[in-house]
Amino acid sequence: MPALIRLELQQIHPTQVTAGMLEVEEKRKHFAALSADDLKRALKAAPIPVVVGRDDAHYAIDHHHLARALSDAEIEQAYVEVVADLSKLKGDAFWIEMAARQWVHPYDEHGVLHGVAAIPKQVSGLIDDPYRSLAAFVRNAGGYTKTAAPFAEFQWADFFRTRVRLWTTPSQFNAAVQQAIHLAASPDALILPGFTRARA
Structure with a gap:
């Protein structure tokens, strides 16, 4: 089983444009109500799967709602699980490989496809669908x-x-x-x- 890594939330980059904010709010309330020990256990039980990209950037490929909920709850750290290291791929090659593995989904709140430049840099920038x-x-x-x-x-x-x-x-x-x-x-x-x- 891959080792868990604790990262600052600002180090985790999304691979999609949107999230459902009603779902995010439900999760935010849940996490905000937990004690420090219970929060740590909950986050370890549901690590965010990430891909390592250029310059050691970590890209979430799932659990975007969890990540945004933590951000909204002002919880600064999360646990991640590295599922692939694509750090040797540069420029477009990284995103081409991410797309080939179905790990990126830059659709907006209307279901319209955009380029990867539309993906926010931080999970706090995810927009509501x-x-x-x-x-x-x-x-x-x-x-x-x-x-x-x-x-x-x-x-x-x-x-x-x-x-x-x-x-x-x-x-x-x-x-x-x-x-x-x-x-x-x-x-x-x-x-x-x-x-x-x-x-x-």
């Missing part, structure tokens, strides 16, 4: 199953983006979750990762 939160809440409610498929939540977010009207109030969000749970079990969602057949 409300449909990422919707996808997370639907998954947590059992609408689909968690899967290791790359960018599964992005795929679900884009699926809901074209079918569920954007909400402006908590009650509208709750209604959106219920609508999305129903949609997640529909034939339209059949090819999405984690699809769960409708229960009789």
